[in-house]
Amino acid sequence: MQRPLLRNRIEDVEEVRMYGPGGLHPVDIGDVIGSDNCQYEVVHKLGHGGFSTVCLVRSHGPVSSHFALKIIRADVTDINELRILQHLGCVDGLGHPNVVTLYDSFKVTSPNGTRQCLVFPVLGPSLQDFKVVDALPAPVRLQICQQITSAMAYLHDRGICHGDLTASNVVFEIPDIQSMSLDQLLELLGPIRTELERAALSGLNYSSLARARIVDFGQAFFANQPPPSLGVPIDFFPPELCFGYLPSPKSDIWHLACVLWKVHCSAFIFPTFFEIFEVLVSNAVLYLGPLPQHWMGRFDYEKYGYREPGIEQVTTEPAVWFEDKPPEQSVLGRLSTKAPHLTACQREEFVKLLRDMLAFEPDNRLSAEDVVKRLNSPAFLDE
Known part of the structure; x- marks a missing residue:
């Protein structure tokens, strides 16, 4: 189901607004977006690719969980990734522990167009x-x-x-990402100060x-x-x-x-x-x-x-x-x-x-x- 964005801007937009190669993506820190299945609050930026921007979101509900929200560029209308992952889910519904899991998908609208959103694990x-x-x-x-x-x-x-x-x-x-508090997770990810910067993960123990x-x-x-x-x-x-x-x-x-x-x-x-x-x-x-x-x-x-x-x-x-x-x-x-x-x-x-x-x-x-x-x-x- 297609839903409009619920805007919740904060003043320092140059630091927190999500950008991508296709122009401004229609989400800011603090926005709440989602589907009939779940609503998600945008809390941080994780990175970007050639056709998308990925941000950290927190689900709203009795139990809060963290997810990665991938927002596809508005000019990309043939979402091959969604089609393939939905096929894998339809084949047996079991998935594989070493293949990324698609938890949810929905569309959002803005003055710049309609964008497909995919929800993955962080x-x-x-x-x-x-x-x-x-x-x-x-x-x-x-x-x-x-x-x-x-x-x-x-x-x-x-x-x-x-x-x-x-x-x-x-x-x-x-490891143990879902047991982290939001403050712990944000400290792990590090600040994002430029539009093309990725999460640093400087506090992560790679040997773990x-x-x-x-x-x-x-x-x-x-x-x-x-x-x-x-x-x-x-x-x-x-x-x-x-x-x-x-x-x-x-x-x-x-x-x-x-x-x-x-x-x-x-x-x-x-x-x-x-x-x-x-x-x-x-x-x-x-x-x-x-x-x-x-x-x-x-x-x-x-x-x-x-x-x-x-x-x-x-x-x-x-x-x-x-x-x-x-x-x-x-x-x-x-x-x-x-x-x-x-x-x-x-x-x-x-x-x-x-x-x-x-x-x-x-x-x-x-x-x-x-x-x-x-x-x-x-x-x-x-x-």
Whole structure:
């Protein structure tokens, strides 16, 4: 049901008003908005994305709880995330402990338009923050890998591909958050003084983080209805898409392998530094070996080729991509340096797992369920 906002402004609007890339979002600290299910009071800003702003809200009722309210830009009318999460809820209604839960949804109106609002649990930092990853104890890193992979298997089993599994979309739960008073929670989040600032979480003990959830289903899709490509950051981009393949569950497996590497190594497995897809492919070949021969001549230079002003674009693939020779660089060698918390046996098993997840041919990659089994095998759990 669509409801107007109940305005409750305070004087220092430059500090507390919620902004987003699409212009002013129609909420201020102290506003009460909601649906027939529940009313929510806006108490703080948590962050923003390309198409939304997220703020902390407190439910009104006999028992007060804290939630994250995601307010979608008014010009975004096709809310893919809502459709996907509602589908997951309709399939079995049980959810997964490592997939974000959609608690409520409603629309709000303002002079600037109508906006969809989604209500989620309040979550903490993501794997994108290297300080968070570095603080994780070794056993927790393995648990996080198991959790993320289990969540991916859950999605694939229900016909859903995430399409954007990156470090920033793996987010940690904040321990005991619902038992915190509002003052404690606000102290944890820290002040927000500029429109693009995010909650600092400076008081959070990163080593206490133990459970992660996959979030942001804005690019998710049904496996039998793949989009023409993906907007995933290049450091997680499946290279087969540059050669005419459509996104698929096996594209998710490439993302997943990149995320598992990030968990253990606090770095990108194929860093490119610039959004140049030829560099991504070259880096992958450097560590994985040659591309399939039948990919030759299929790189889509029109869509993915690098263009430098004033210089004629190259439209021929480098021969080295297809040369039948062993990889020039060792994934195991990098892992020994980047992940000293793993035993020698674990490192060997992890490299084998990565190679089976990062096969260039999508059909040759493991399924998410296969990865779950491998991560729980005695050889991998050897300490």
